[in-house]
Amino acid sequence: MTDAISSFGAVGRPVSIHTDDAAKARLKGRYRTETWFKWLGAAAVALAGLFLVLLLSTIVTQAIPALRQNYVTLPIDLSAAKVDPAKLDEVNYDAIAQEALTAKFPDVTSRQDKRLLRGLISTGTGVFLRKDIAADPGMLGGTVDYAVPLDDFADLYLKGLLADVGSDEAISTTVTPSQTSGDIDLTFGDDAMLALARGHGATEGENGMLTLTSGASSLLVAFNGGTVKLTALSPAANGTVIAKGTVIEALDSTAPAASGQAFLRVIETPEASRKISDKMIVWLDRLKSAGLIESRFNSIFFFTGASREPELAGVWGAVVGSFLTMIVTLAIAFPIGVSAAIYLEEFAPKNRLTTMIEVNINNLAAVPSIVFGLLGLAVFLNFFGMPRSAPVVGGMVLALMTLPIIIIASRASLRAVPPSIREAALGIGASKVQTVFHHVLPLAMPGIMTGTILGMAHALGETAPLLMIGMVAFIVDIPGGFTDPATILPVQIFMWADFPEAGFQQKTSAAILILLVFLVIMNAIAVILRRRFERRW
Amino acid sequence: MNIMTEAGVEQKLSSGTNAPSIKMKGEKVSVHYGEKRALFDVDLDVREHQVTALIGPSGCGKSTFLRCLNRMNDTIDIARVSGKITLDDEDVYDPKIDVVELRARVGMVFQKPNPFPKSIYENVAYGPRIHGLARSKAELDGIVESSLKKAGLFNEVKDRLLESGTGLSGGQQQRLCIARAIAVSPEVILMDEPCSALDPIATARVEELIDELRQNYTIVIVTHSMQQAARVSQRTAMFHLGYLVEEGATDKMFTNPDDKRTQDYITGRFG
Numbered sequence: 001m002t003d004a005i006s007s008f009g010a011v012g013r014p015v016s017i018h019t020d021d022a023a024k025a026r027l028k029g030r031y032r033t034e035t036w037f038k039w040l041g042a043a044a045v046a047l048a049g050l051f052l053v054l055l056l057s058t059i060v061t062q063a064i065p066a067l068r069q070n071y072v073t074l075p076i077d078l079s080a081a082k083v084d085p086a087k088l089d090e091v092n093y094d095a096i097a098q099e100a101l102t103a104k105f106p107d108v109t110s111r112q113d114k115r116l117l118r119g120l121i122s123t124g125t126g127v128f129l130r131k132d133i134a135a136d137p138g139m140l141g142g143t144v145d146y147a148v149p150l151d152d153f154a155d156l157y158l159k160g161l162l163a164d165v166g167s168d169e170a171i172s173t174t175v176t177p178s179q180t181s182g183d184i185d186l187t188f189g190d191d192a193m194l195a196l197a198r199g200h201g202a203t204e205g206e207n208g209m210l211t212l213t214s215g216a217s218s219l220l221v222a223f224n225g226g227t228v229k230l231t232a233l234s235p236a237a238n239g240t241v242i243a244k245g246t247v248i249e250a251l252d253s254t255a256p257a258a259s260g261q262a263f264l265r266v267i268e269t270p271e272a273s274r275k276i277s278d279k280m281i282v283w284l285d286r287l288k289s290a291g292l293i294e295s296r297f298n299s300i301f302f303f304t305g306a307s308r309e310p311e312l313a314g315v316w317g318a319v320v321g322s323f324l325t326m327i328v329t330l331a332i333a334f335p336i337g338v339s340a341a342i343y344l345e346e347f348a349p350k351n352r353l354t355t356m357i358e359v360n361i362n363n364l365a366a367v368p369s370i371v372f373g374l375l376g377l378a379v380f381l382n383f384f385g386m387p388r389s390a391p392v393v394g395g396m397v398l399a400l401m402t403l404p405i406i407i408i409a410s411r412a413s414l415r416a417v418p419p420s421i422r423e424a425a426l427g428i429g430a431s432k433v434q435t436v437f438h439h440v441l442p443l444a445m446p447g448i449m450t451g452t453i454l455g456m457a458h459a460l461g462e463t464a465p466l467l468m469i470g471m472v473a474f475i476v477d478i479p480g481g482f483t484d485p486a487t488i489l490p491v492q493i494f495m496w497a498d499f500p501e502a503g504f505q506q507k508t509s510a511a512i513l514i515l516l517v518f519l520v521i522m523n524a525i526a527v528i529l530r531r532r533f534e535r536r537w
Numbered sequence: 538m539n540i541m542t543e544a545g546v547e548q549k550l551s552s553g554t555n556a557p558s559i560k561m562k563g564e565k566v567s568v569h570y571g572e573k574r575a576l577f578d579v580d581l582d583v584r585e586h587q588v589t590a591l592i593g594p595s596g597c598g599k600s601t602f603l604r605c606l607n608r609m610n611d612t613i614d615i616a617r618v619s620g621k622i623t624l625d626d627e628d629v630y631d632p633k634i635d636v637v638e639l640r641a642r643v644g645m646v647f648q649k650p651n652p653f654p655k656s657i658y659e660n661v662a663y664g665p666r667i668h669g670l671a672r673s674k675a676e677l678d679g680i681v682e683s684s685l686k687k688a689g690l691f692n693e694v695k696d697r698l699l700e701s702g703t704g705l706s707g708g709q710q711q712r713l714c715i716a717r718a719i720a721v722s723p724e725v726i727l728m729d730e731p732c733s734a735l736d737p738i739a740t741a742r743v744e745e746l747i748d749e750l751r752q753n754y755t756i757v758i759v760t761h762s763m764q765q766a767a768r769v770s771q772r773t774a775m776f777h778l779g780y781l782v783e784e785g786a787t788d789k790m791f792t793n794p795d796d797k798r799t800q801d802y803i804t805g806r807f808g
Contacts, residue, residue: 350614420651424714426612428664428721429641438663439653 059516062509065159069298069311071147072121072287074100076129078140085140088133094126097148104292105283107181107250116279120287122149124312147294152310152503153276154284158293162276162502164268168222171264175223176256181247186221186228188241189259193219197233200266209234214272220282223262226251227282248282275502301510305478306492310503313496315511317478321391321471321486322460322518324479328395329402329459334452336399337406341448344407345414346436365404372401373468381469388470389485397469398459405458409451413444446533453526457519463490489515560585560725560755561606561643566620568601568610575601578620579781581774583725588747588756590770590787592763594807597776599759603727606757607643608636624725641668644723648730650710652702652717657694660702660713661685664721680720687753688716689746708739715746719754726750728758732765744769763803767791775799 017023076096083091098118102108108117125148132146133139139146149155156162173189194210201216210233212219219230228245236242271278287293305317340361348354376397380386386393417440425435466472472491479486487495489511496508561583568576576598583589583606591599601610608629610616622629629639641664652660661681664670671677681698685691690712694705702713711731718726728747732740747756747769760766766773767787774784775796783796794800801807 418651420647420649421653422612423609423645423647424651424653424717425663426609427607427640427645427647428667428717429637429639429644430663430667431637434667438667443654 059509059512062506063513065156065161066301066506066510067298068159068295069300070150070155070158071294071296072101072150073145073147073292073294074104074121075143076100076146077143078133079142080140083133083140085137088130091130092126093129093133094123097121097125097129097146101148104287104290108283113279116277117283120151120154120280120283122151122311123309124307125149147296149300149311150293152501154280155311156502157276157281157284158288158295161506162269163274163281165281166266166268168263168265170260171221171257171262172259174256174259175221175262177224177228177251177254179247180224180226180251180254183244183246184228186230186243186245187236188243191235191239191241193230193233193241193243194235196264196266197230200268201270202233205232207234215270217269218267218271218278220248220265220267220278221245221262222265223257224251224253224255225249229278248279249286301507305476306474306487306495307476308474308499310499310501310507313504313507315489315492315507315514317475318487318489318492318511319514321394321475321479322488324391324482324486325394325398325466325471325488326456326460328392328482329398330452330456332396332399333402333406333455337403337452337455338410338448340403341407341410341414342436342441345411346440347432361404361407365408368464369401369462370464370468372397373465375400376465377468387483387485389473389475389487390483391479391486391488392482393469394466394471394486394488395482397465398462401462401465402455402459405455406448406452409455410444410448413447413451414440416447417443446529450526450530453522453529457522457526460518460522461490461515463494466491467494489518557584557586559583560625561757562621562623562626563602563605564621564623566602566605566618566622568598568605568619569617570613571615575779576605577779579776581781581784583755583757584772585755586751586753587771588751588758588769590766590773591757591759591776592761592766592773592802593776593782594802595761596778598779599774599776600729602776603729603757603759606725606727607640607645609640609645611636641721642723643725643727644718644721645727646711646714646718646729646731649734650707650714652705652710652713654701654703656699657685657702657705657713658698661716661720664717668721670721684716684720685713687719687750688712689742689749690716706739708735708742711735711739711743712746715743715750719750723754725755725757728756730759730761733761740765763791763805775802777802 074097077100078096082096098121101121102114102117105117108114128149129146150158153162171188171193173192174187175189176187178185178187194208197210197212197216197219198204200212200219202210202212203216205211212231212233221228221230226247226249228247228251230243230245233241233243267278267281284293300312301314303316304312304314307313344354344358344361376393380393380396381388421439421443422435425439426432430438466488471487472495473485473487474495475485475487477484493508493511493515496504496511559582563579563581566576566579566581567574579598579602581589581602591603593599604610605618605622606624606629608618610618618630624639624643627634629643653663655663658681661684662677665677665680671680682691685694690709693709694700694713702710705713711734715726715731731747732743735743744765747758750756758766758770770787772785773787773790775782775790775794775798777798783790783794783799785795790799791803794803
């Protein structure tokens with residue numbers, strides 16, 4: 001105070017402790033801190049947003065290929081000679097489909113190649129065929145065009161995920177083959193191929209010979225209606241190049257292909273480091289150029305159960321399992337949680353015991369979820385002998401985990417109901433129970449619902465406790481009830497992420513996307529409820 | 538509604554020749570909130586069909602005393618009430634007394650208007666409904682209408698009975714709360730600073746209403762406004778630091794109080 005007074009009396013405008021230079025410096029410092037804080041906050045939000053976008057875009061881009069599946073349309077012979085209408089269950093449908101495929105490639109003769117060729121279509125073909133015939137017996141009696149799902153590698157190749165394939169380029173010189181099949185020699189009119197082979201990882205040998213091993217890119221030359229894979233090149237007289245090659249598809253003739261009539265296709269990914277051989281690629285390209293391959297919405301993924309074959313694996317079993325589990329969780333956790341919250345908040349005396357219960361409920365919310373799984377294993381499975389892998393047990397375990405969340409959220413929203421409402425009801429002679437159930441609970445309900453939905457969303461994404469009670473089992477059938485063995489979405493994702501097949505990568509991302517969609521829907525409902533019933537007093 | 542028996546009612550503190558009978562009586566009422574004592578041996582009578590005003594500075598225990606009359610203090614865990622409070626010679630703290638019945642007989646209006654977030658109709662009908670006062674919808678409609686009329690609100694809200702009670706203005710809300718209290722036909726209405734959240738015009742309206750209600754009900758009102766106490770009450774009790782300082786006819790209290798503290802308080806020297 002004395003300082004303030006002494007600083008007055010200067011000439012002109014009086015200088016106070018709020019207007020002198022020191023004060024201005026202080027004020028500036030304050031603004032500087034505020035600006036800093038604002039920028040730091042904005043940076044933190046931006047960083048979080050960036051990570052979110054990164055995460056989502058990765059998942060979405062990975063998941064998109066899984067939404068479609070490639071089918072090959074084959075003329076399947078379902079005449080009485082192949083399929084006896086009286087004994088539909090004894091027919092080997094797989095063999096019939098495979099025959100239809102091999103018939104498309106008459107020049108594939110060796111057993112090994114035939115096996116490779118058969119591998120192009122899914123091993124589940126027979127199952128689909130049998131199911132469709134059972135649904136539509138009109139298919140029988142003749143040859144029908146039937147779309148067969150491709151095997152996962154073939155499917156992935158066609159989606160461009162297995163190999164880095166360049167486009168076909170015309171060779172600007174003549175190409176002369178020595179034979180039409182087997183291991184042959186090709187004579188190129190100029191030596192441009194040598195540089196090309198060097199550029200694609202060919203191994204240099206004696207006399208300028210270049211060997212294309214399985215560690216190098218594959219060079220395929222297509223002409224005269226066939227395809228030859230180059231294995232070695234060596235320079236010859238007059239600047240020509242003689243290349244050794246293996247015929248993958250037989251040539252029509254040994255006539256030389258004129259400049260621009262032969263095409264070179266480079267598969268950048270070496271054969272050794274991809275899951276699909278050159279032969280399969282050539283066959284698939286043939287099917288594709290014949291217009292037999294069609295990309296369809298992947299209904300298999302959305303509407304079937306689990307499978308070890310990526311092209312046959314679906315999420316529906318896990319979705320149903322999750323749904324059944326959530327029903328059990330909700331049916332147990334909601335009534336118990338809300339009742340406990342009402343009792344503790346409105347009726348329980350405030351003493352040592354209730355304080356201890358309160359503290360413990362709060363602590364329970366922080367218990368690692370796997371501990372609840374162990375509890376479920378020890379109590380529900382071992383002590384009560386309940387079924388393993390069943391949604392009912394999973395639901396009970398998740399209910400234990402969700403209970404503290406619901407209790408805490410419900411108590412908070414009960415506490416948020418202003419005491420004036422309680423007094424108003426008590427003041428006109430409502431009993432305690434009437435006050436709670438007629439006035440307090442309805443007002444707290446939106447908050448309770450929000451807490452419950454968020455708790456359920458939390459439970460929906462939980463994996464660890466369910467591993468302990470065997471919901472990680474490989475279950476092909478779609479669960480039909482609460483005691484059927486089942487798995488749930490996050491566990492399915494966990495299992496798929498663990499499978500080595502490349503086809504499961506996309507399935508994993510797609511399943512994550514489905515889980516995220518469910519979570520977003522649940523959170524949106526929570527937000528809507530909160531908005532809708534928000535009250536101000 | 539019970540018909541009160543006039544017999545056996547004490548008349549010892551009569552200030553006039555035909556003094557009204559005593560409706561509620563507090564004898565040596567003390568209240569502890571945990572370790573802290575909020576009220577010290579208060580002896581105070583509430584006379585029938587009169588308005589008794591409780592005045593005093595903040596924290597003097599007047600609201601605490603008011604809340605003892607219908608046992609609203611029961612809702613506070615740490616509150617302990619000793620002494621004796623009677624309603625028509627019945628001890629309200631007797632374990633045999635049902636607190637729900639007591640609160641139906643001794644209604645309450647609070648400081649802040651606190652209508653239920655329901656329709657105006659539901660606000661008023663709730664009390665009669667839980668107490669089973671109406672046997673039919675028509676009868677309930679009748680109770681709602683007459684209660685709103687008694688609270689002087691009916692004409693303002695008759696066209697929007699199904700709209701939310703929280704949508705009314707502050708003064709209307711408080712009159713709705715009074716209508717809600719009247720609807721259960723109490724014998725005594727306790728009012729805890731009913732006008733403190735209202736503007737002067739709404740206050741005047743409520744004060745008028747209190748004077749009208751006196752014909753049918755016994756009213757105890759806590760107020761911070763000396764003028765209000767002087768305007769609406771017949772008897773005034775002055776509290777200070779948990780003690781009842783003085784109690785008497787309002788005229789006398791405001792013109793010629795016995796106690797110096799009352800004198801100082803009503804003249805604005807403290808409080």
